[in-house]
Amino acid sequence: MPGLLRVGRGGGSSSLFGEGFKLSVRRYASQSSAAPVKERRRIAVLGGGISGLTMALQLVRRLPTHDIHLYEAKKRVGGWVESEKIKVGGDLALVEGGPRSIRPASLPGLAMMSLVRSLGLEERMLSIPKTHPSAKNRYIFHSGKVNLLPNSLASAFLAVLTNRPPRLRSIIPALVHDFRTPPDLGAGAESVEDFFRRRLGPAGLKIIDNAMSAVLHGIYAADTKDLGIRSIFGFLALAEKRHGGLIRAAMPTRWNRFYRTDEEISKDNATAREMIAKEKQEGIEQLELEEQLGKATVNYMKTTSIFSFKEGIQELTNAIEEDIVQRGVTIHRGDPIKEIRASPQRLAEIVLQGGDECKFDRVVSAMPSNDLAAVWKDDPALVHLLKTDTSTVAVLNLAIRSPNPLRVPDGFGYLVPRASVDTNTLGLLGVVFDSAAVPGQESSEGNITKLTMMLGGPFFRKGFTVFDQLQSLGPGSWGLALKTKGNDDDDVPQQVQELTSMAIDTLCQNLGIPKEVLAQSAIKAKLRLQVDCIPRYDRHHLERMKELHHVLKHQEPKGGCLTLIGASYTGISVNDCVLNASRTANLLADDEGTGARGIITGLEHLAQ
Ligand SMILES: Cc1cc2nc3c(=O)[nH]c(=O)nc-3n(C[C@H](O)[C@H](O)[C@H](O)COP(=O)(O)OP(=O)(O)OC[C@H]3O[C@@H](n4cnc5c(N)ncnc54)[C@H](O)[C@@H]3O)c2cc1C
Structure with a gap:
């Protein structure tokens, strides 16, 4: 829905990045006093x-x-940041080998916004408002198909009631378990998986398998067992210490017998002390940055889901x-x-x-x-x-130029949870519907569909196609021009060609794209094997x-x-x-x- 897309200064409204913002705060300011x-x-x-x-x-x-x-x-400089234009059917399509979108939320988002402003790049931003379909619609691959995740309270209620894929009914016993389980104030270094199993009980494991693992595949390309709760969801670990549990954090404190003040929880607990000090410090930094950026910008950022730039x-x-x-x-x-x-x-x-x-x-x-x-x-x-x-990820960009736009669900993309491992022999982590997620990067928008398949991470191991095909090649990137009856690039290794074909088959299957449609399309693919690219x-x-x-x-x-x-x-x-x-x-x-x-x-x- 390009009409909702905000380009540069919120579609031309200069007040959104109000002039006269203060440069009095030195911590992030571009010029020191x-x-x-x-x-x-x-x-x-x-x-x-x-x-x-x-x-x-x-x-x-x-x-x-x-x-x-x-x-x-x-x-070249830039590290994992690498945007490239590839030619498909006479048009150019912008693809990303690394990060493709930036979230403006919270303290790190404010620091980024401060940098963007200091470089004079606000006019170049492509911001996606929270009302845009790509911000609201996220999908998950479960039970052999792509399912829309609940995006409102009503749809969440219905999803739990009907237990449709990704089968979230177990959330009820999980929350009951959390409510009944006293906090473990002395909990040591725990993985994300151990924390949720302790808090949510056996039903929590189902939620991890069916949904949460997919989210962490999408962000960290890692399994919940391999990530630490304090590094990934520090605020949840602190919520347990303060409120006695996750569901209790939403309760009024006067009705919560487990609630403890910060002084109480930090008295004999060095970990709690550290977490509280960090939270306070970040709160101060956030206020400073908000003051520097000004109210109009901060409000604008609050209504923005993600952003990128035109190029x-x-x-x-x-x-x-x-x-x-x-x-x-x-x-x-x-x-x-x-x-x-x-x-x-x-x-x-x-x-x-x-x-x-x-x-x-x-x-x-x-x-x-x-x-x-x-x-x-x-x-x-x-x-x-x-x-x-670290995790290794294979990034497969596809730019498809067809007589009519491909029918891809209207949303950001879909992720693959641990529960789908039996049907995920390819080793797919998820797919981003790039043209819908960040529209506005091509001149002939309507005819090019861009998709990015992310593979590997915890599945970059023996038995998964992505590993079996690519592990002998080492880091590299390969461009392929595809016809349905095979690739027409000679110097691309056979393994890359095979993996790309298999990945496209899987994509068509998952999204229900008929092969005949692809037969009439020009397809450009870029596969990058990004070895050790995401720290765990x-x-x-x-x-x-x-x-x-x-x-x-x-x-x-x-x-x-x-x-x-x-x-x-x-x-x-x-x-x-x-x-x-x-x-x-x-x-x-x-x-x-x-x-x-x-x-x-x-x-x-x-x-x-
Ligand atoms: C596929 C992928 C998708 C991602 N998607 C997102 C996203 O959508 N949003 C988001 O916010 N983040 C995303 N990230 C994460 C984010 O992009 C990276 O964490 C970030 O770019 C890392 O930046 P860096 O400068 O710390 O490290 P790097 O980008 O790794 O830079 C380190 C640099 O050091 C250089 N170097 C290494 N050894 C030497 C040496 N001996 N001498 C000199 N130089 C050396 C390297 O060549 C490299 O240029 C993604 C990452 C990847 C890989």
């Missing part, structure tokens, strides 16, 4: 994904006289790249970091694979932690703390991060010059990466400004 630092110290940022780019940008804005260098192993998410990284180059950041591309060494006088030396060696006053690593571990070398205990489990925060993640912070702070490896940012540590969404890079850049700039030369680990927020 502090006097510029005169000394020309040298800072290296390693890794040119969204985290490293944001760090370089915020540093050069706050420390314009510093000598800032960004090192990226590949020829895809890469517009963001392109704009940062352009900005930092203009401000004097030196970008070194195509030569990976080989080693980081400590050097006398609190300097760190980085060594490139090509042989260059450079000394810096500070080194900010925005590389994935496993890549950092590979270049760290001399400290096995620290390397152990850096090691992070397991139940020990937060403890590991605290230990890492402690070691960096007190043992001062690499001369105490090292700061860590990026998706491996403090949140995987693009927004999380922007928030944490901005936060840490400001800590660094504040410290550089005072001349204190303190140690900033980048993990301060997790270690309070």
Whole structure:
């Protein structure tokens, strides 16, 4: 329903991003009120994904006289952010190899909005309002078909009553179990699965199998057993401590015998203390950002479900790249970091694979932690703390140009839960209906249908087609021009061609698209095998991060010059990466400004 789509400033209303917003808040502001630092110290940022780019940008804005260098192993910056135009039937279709949409909600969303505004990109935004069908309609593959998930109280009630797929009736005994089960205030590091099993009982397991696993497949490409509750749903873990349960969190406190004040729950409980402190800190940051952005923008964001840009998410990284180059950041591309060494006088030396060696006053690593571990070398205990489990995902973009638009359900897409594993031999995590989810990125909108199939994650293992076909190939991307009777690209490996054909067959089956319709269409496919692309925060993640912070702070490896940012540590969404890079850049700039030369680990927020 393109009529509902808001482009740029809410479809032309300039007041939505009201002029005269305050720049008084320094934490995220693009210009500091502090006097510029005169000394020309040298800072290296390693890794040119969204985290490293944001760090370089915020540093050069706050420390314009510093000598800032960004090192990226590949020829292009952006990391997993990669938007590409592919030609299909004479038209161009924009496809995303990595992130495709950004949620403007909550603190990380505000940090992103602040960045977007500071880059002058508001006019380029494609925002999808919460009233748009793609915001309301989400589907789930269950019982061999694609089912609409309840999107209102009435439809949820009906779904429970009729127990239609995805079979949510077990929610009633699950909530009764939650109500009757006293809180476990001392619960240790639990997985998402263990937490819900404890709170919701045996019926909770059915909800995980039928629905919740699908959501986590879609966001983290991981199983509920492999994710920690505090990292993924920290607010639920805190709700249990405060209110005694999940359903009780919705009750008035005076009727809830398990309700405890923050003082009560934090008295003998260090975990609760940490969670409350973090919540308070984030509340303050949120207020600051809301004040900076202004009421009109905040209200606009509240009515927005997701957004992207006219040329895809890469517009963001392109704009940062352009900005930092203009401000004097030196970008070194195509030569990976080989080693980081400590050097006398609190300097760190980085060594490139090509042989260059450079000394810096500070080194900010925005590389994935496993890549950092590979270049760290001399400290096995620290390397152990850096090691992070990851998921591998195969992303298959399809652009189909047909005489008439394909009949795809009106909505964001569908996800595949654990319960469908027997019929999911392909290893499908979910499908995004891109043309419906973010319309407005093509000129001939009506005739091109874009879909993205995500495969792998917990299914990237023996027995699933995605693994059996691709595991021998390693990371790579392949473009295919397809006809129904086979692919017409010669240099694409056989396994890629076979997997693509099987994936398209599965898609047609799931969505009921007749093969004859595809026979009349031009189809372009792009398959990317993104190896180790999404970190998995397991139940020990937060403890590991605290230990890492402690070691960096007190043992001062690499001369105490090292700061860590990026998706491996403090949140995987693009927004999380922007928030944490901005936060840490400001800590660094504040410290550089005072001349204190303190140690900033980048993990301060997790270690309070
Ligand atoms: C398929 C997919 C879909 C996603 N969808 C969404 C979404 O819709 N919304 C959302 O919010 N998030 C999404 N995400 C998550 C989000 O995109 C990532 O978590 C985020 O982009 C990570 O950014 P980063 O800068 O921390 O890391 P990266 O993007 O991994 O950047 C790290 C950089 O370091 C470089 N590097 C590595 N080793 C070296 C070395 N030795 N020397 C120099 N450089 C090195 C790498 O080349 C890379 O460019 C998705 C991720 C993937 C993979």
